[in-house]
Amino acid sequence: METCYPNPIAPTKTRIGWIGIGVMGGAMASRLLNAGYSVTIYARNPSKCLPLQSQGAHVANSPAQVAHSSDVVFTMLSHPPDVRSVVLENTDSVLSGLAPDRVTVDMTSSHPGLAREIFTAARARGCWSVDAPVSGGDHGARDGKLAIFAAGECAVVKWLQSLFEILGKVTYMGQAGCGQSCKIANQITVASNLVGLSEGLVFADKAGLDLKQFMGAIRGGAAGSKALDLFGERMIEKNWGGADVGYMVKDLGMGVDVVEKGEDDKVVVLPGASMNKQLFSSMVAIGNGMHGPQGLITVIETINGK
The missing domain is CATH 3.40.50.720 (NAD(P)-binding Rossmann-like Domain)
Structure with a gap:
C-alpha cells in the first residue's frame, strides 16, 4: 500500500x-x-x-x-x-x-x-x-x-x-473470508442464546414470575449473556425494533448450507442451527418478519397458545 x-x-x-x-x-x-x-x-x-x-x-x-x-x-x-x-x-x-x-x-x-x-x-x-x-x-x-x-x-x-x-x-x-466465517459462527451462537432466552421467559411467565425480576436474577449466573443484555428487556416490553429477522435467517442459512472448499470438501453438521433457522423462519411465516431477532419469543408464545 x-x-x-x-x-x-x-x-x-x-x-x-x-x-x-x-x-x-x-x-x-x-x-x-x-x-x-x-x-x-x-x-x-x-x-x-x-x-x-x-x-x-x-x-x-x-x-x-x-x-x-x-x-x-x-x-x-x-x-x-x-x-x-x-x-x-x-x-x-x-x-x-x-x-x-x-x-x-x-x-x-x-x-x-x-x-x-x-x-x-x-x-x-x-x-x-x-x-x-x-x-x-x-x-x-x-x-x-x-x-x-x-x-x-x-x-x-x-x-x-x-x-x-x-x-x-x-x-x-x-x-480473507475468515471474518465472514467468524460472523456465521457468531450468529449460530447468538441464535441458540435467543431461543433459550425466549423459552426461559415464556416458561417464567407461565410460572407466574415477575419477568424483570427473573431476568435480573439470572443475569449474574451461567444463563447471563450478551443476548440477554441486548434483547431481554426488549422481549419483555415487546419492543421489536432493530434489523429485521431476515438477516438472521440468511446468516444461519449460510452456516447450515455452506460447503467450505479445501483439499477435501468439509460439511459441518449443525442440528441446533438447522432447528433455529426454522424457528426464525417461523417468525416470517406468522407475519413478524420485520421484527428484530428478539421477536423470536413471539414464535414460542404462539406455539404455547398465547
Missing part, C-alpha cells in the same frame, strides 16, 4: 465512502461523520441519504463514484448478491472506481467464498479488501460498541484500526 499505507489515517486526510445506510450502516456512517471525517454516501433510494446529508455527508450517484472520491470504502448491505453486484461485478461497481492502493471494507454479513473472490479481484487491480462483519445489533452500531471480525492482509487491518475504533472493537481473524 504505497499510497495509503503507512500514512496514518486522520479526519483531515482520509476520505471515507459508505454504501448501505440502513439501520446499521446509517448509524455507523453517522459515527464517522461525528468523528470529523469527510464521508461520501450512496443509496439506491436517494431519500435515505437525507439524514446523513444533514450531518454533512456528500452524496454520490453510483458505487464507482463513491470509490473514485474515497480512500476507504465501507459497504454494509443486505445479502451476498448485493455485495457481489455493488463491489465486484457491475460496470459502476466499487472496484471499477477504486484507485490503486485504496481499500474496500465489506461489513455485510456475507459468504466467506465471496470475500475471497473480492480480495483476489482487488489485488488484481492493485487495491486491498477487508471482510469485517459485525455483531452487536442496532444499539451497538449507534453506541460504537460493535464486535468487528476483520480479515484480509494483517497490515491493512492494522492501518484501519483508528476507523474501526470509532465503530467498536476489532479482532483480526486471519486471511
Whole structure:
C-alpha cells in the first residue's frame, strides 16, 4: 500500500465512502461523520441519504463514484448478491472506481467464498479488501460498541484500526473470508442464546414470575449473556425494533448450507442451527418478519397458545 499505507489515517486526510445506510450502516456512517471525517454516501433510494446529508455527508450517484472520491470504502448491505453486484461485478461497481492502493471494507454479513473472490479481484487491480462483519445489533452500531471480525492482509487491518475504533472493537481473524466465517459462527451462537432466552421467559411467565425480576436474577449466573443484555428487556416490553429477522435467517442459512472448499470438501453438521433457522423462519411465516431477532419469543408464545 504505497499510497495509503503507512500514512496514518486522520479526519483531515482520509476520505471515507459508505454504501448501505440502513439501520446499521446509517448509524455507523453517522459515527464517522461525528468523528470529523469527510464521508461520501450512496443509496439506491436517494431519500435515505437525507439524514446523513444533514450531518454533512456528500452524496454520490453510483458505487464507482463513491470509490473514485474515497480512500476507504465501507459497504454494509443486505445479502451476498448485493455485495457481489455493488463491489465486484457491475460496470459502476466499487472496484471499477477504486484507485490503486485504496481499500474496500465489506461489513455485510456475507459468504466467506465471496470475500475471497473480492480480495483476489482487488489485488488484481492493485487495491486491498477487508471482510469485517459485525455483531452487536442496532444499539451497538449507534453506541460504537460493535464486535468487528476483520480479515484480509494483517497490515491493512492494522492501518484501519483508528476507523474501526470509532465503530467498536476489532479482532483480526486471519486471511480473507475468515471474518465472514467468524460472523456465521457468531450468529449460530447468538441464535441458540435467543431461543433459550425466549423459552426461559415464556416458561417464567407461565410460572407466574415477575419477568424483570427473573431476568435480573439470572443475569449474574451461567444463563447471563450478551443476548440477554441486548434483547431481554426488549422481549419483555415487546419492543421489536432493530434489523429485521431476515438477516438472521440468511446468516444461519449460510452456516447450515455452506460447503467450505479445501483439499477435501468439509460439511459441518449443525442440528441446533438447522432447528433455529426454522424457528426464525417461523417468525416470517406468522407475519413478524420485520421484527428484530428478539421477536423470536413471539414464535414460542404462539406455539404455547398465547
